[in-house]
Amino acid sequence: MKTEVAIIGGGPSGLLLSQLLNRAGVSTVILERASRDRVLSRIRAGVLEAGTVDMLHAAGVGARVAAEGITHHGCYLTDDDLMVHINFAELTGKTVTVYGQTEVTADLYAAQDAMGARIVHGVEDVILNDVDSAAPYVEYTVDGDRRRLDCSYIAGCDGFHGVSRNTIPENRRRMFERVYPFGWLGLLSRTPPAHPELIYANSANGFALASMRNATLSRYYVQVPLSDRVEDWSDARFWDKLRSCLPADVSAGLTTGPSIEKSIAPLRSFVSEPLRWGRLFLVGDAAHIVPPTGAKGLNLAVSDVFYLHEALADAVRHGRTAGIDAYSERALTRIWKAMRFSWQMTTMLHQFEGEDGFAAQMRKATLRHLSQSETARRELAENYIGLPF
Ligand code: APR
Ligand code: PHB
Numbered sequence: 001m002k003t004e005v006a007i008i009g010g011g012p013s014g015l016l017l018s019q020l021l022n023r024a025g026v027s028t029v030i031l032e033r034a035s036r037d038r039v040l041s042r043i044r045a046g047v048l049e050a051g052t053v054d055m056l057h058a059a060g061v062g063a064r065v066a067a068e069g070i071t072h073h074g075c076y077l078t079d080d081d082l083m084v085h086i087n088f089a090e091l092t093g094k095t096v097t098v099y100g101q102t103e104v105t106a107d108l109y110a111a112q113d114a115m116g117a118r119i120v121h122g123v124e125d126v127i128l129n130d131v132d133s134a135a136p137y138v139e140y141t142v143d144g145d146r147r148r149l150d151c152s153y154i155a156g157c158d159g160f161h162g163v164s165r166n167t168i169p170e171n172r173r174r175m176f177e178r179v180y181p182f183g184w185l186g187l188l189s190r191t192p193p194a195h196p197e198l199i200y201a202n203s204a205n206g207f208a209l210a211s212m213r214n215a216t217l218s219r220y221y222v223q224v225p226l227s228d229r230v231e232d233w234s235d236a237r238f239w240d241k242l243r244s245c246l247p248a249d250v251s252a253g254l255t256t257g258p259s260i261e262k263s264i265a266p267l268r269s270f271v272s273e274p275l276r277w278g279r280l281f282l283v284g285d286a287a288h289i290v291p292p293t294g295a296k297g298l299n300l301a302v303s304d305v306f307y308l309h310e311a312l313a314d315a316v317r318h319g320r321t322a323g324i325d326a327y328s329e330r331a332l333t334r335i336w337k338a339m340r341f342s343w344q345m346t347t348m349l350h351q352f353e354g355e356d357g358f359a360a361q362m363r364k365a366t367l368r369h370l371s372q373s374e375t376a377r378r379e380l381a382e383n384y385i386g387l388p389f
Helices: 012-023 036-040 050-058 063-068 088-092 101-114 235-245 248-252 297-318 322-349 357-372 374-384
Strands: 005-008 028-032 070-072 074-078 083-087 096-098 118-121 124-129 137-142 145-150 153-156 174-189 198-203 206-214 217-224 259-273 280-282
Touching: 005 012, 012 028, 012 050, 012 101, 012 153, 012 297, 036 101, 050 063, 050 096, 050 297, 063 101, 074 088, 074 357, 083 088, 083 357, 083 374, 088 374, 096 206, 153 297, 174 235, 198 235, 198 322, 206 235, 217 235, 235 248, 235 259, 259 322, 280 322, 297 322, 322 357, 322 374, 357 374
Parallel strands: 005 028, 005 153, 028 118, 074 198, 153 280
Antiparallel strands: 070 096, 074 083, 124 137, 137 145, 174 217, 174 259, 198 206, 206 217
16 A cells, blocks of 8 residues: 555544645545544543644634634643632633544544545554655554555554654653653543633642533543552542632632542653654654643644645655755644643642642742732633644
């Protein structure tokens, strides 16, 4: 099989890149390890920056997010004494849209199916070959058959545990990492959200986040030690923990119900440079991981796709390589700014085991400064709604 751009991974990065390239007349094949049902069963974050929504419209998949997405004009940061509103609309003139990543992925699959896109599920033993040549090719196994896909370019959209990043020689990669000593236990419930806007709570009892998917589907998180397992957490224990972290009046109005999904995710900040090796380009989680505190994971993958799709179309259609030559540096500039914001939100809102009183005072002073300084709130808001592409 031949194609112009081989895409490893059928998550949001791979699907959006394929959709935009196909609309630009560039052929692609997506090779995805998991079944479609498995991909669509993943519960991920749910806050879309304005730039992400614009990209979905540009890809022809903006209809449902326009109809069902919920516009949020702000969010709250709280501790045991303060509840600070960050009014995105007032401070930046922009808003964010609450719409689950699972829905974005489903919309992209539907659009790719409508275009007759070539997506191969259930691939195994993917190997990227001759990526530093003009004729790279991918080998993979599906249904027991070993196959070869010849291509002009390869987009590594296969996430943190994929093969693409490790195809770049280790001695040519620079990796940066911060592993946080706690995780987020997330719960999804068919209950009305505890509050109309998101609440990031830094309490003496730990961190919690009150979020949502829509008016009848709520998404909550509480900070847990890395040693905890999801089996250790009954629904009742989760709701008690959540109540102990949220402001009292919010907890008082909390509607609880049975969990329809419950899982623990570790928190990590990670970047691998460069994003290019010959004809291979890394996109999204394959290149970087952010802690979910800044709601940047999906949005950062989208800005990588923004930079890469135009560059690849230029190279394939017109032989112009300035875009692909600039991709890595251009994408990394925005990646590092989002990395900083996500790290800052995480250190500002979580207790770290063994920390001294000074750290707690720093968190307290930060929230007080936000409550008293419009400039500080504006700086947080412009990062949260998404820096320009
Ligand atoms: N071969 C083929 N596919 C693979 C391989 C492989 N060797 N390894 C992983 N994959 C697939 C995974 O099954 C997954 O569907 O690549 C896809 C990568 O998707 P994501 O991990 O969702 O990464 P990305 O598309 O970059 O989206 C980033 O997803 O995980 C969230 O928090 C993250 O919101 C962010 C977004
Ligand atoms: C979510 O709704 O899953 C969510 C929202 C905001 C975050 C992280 C997760 O920062």
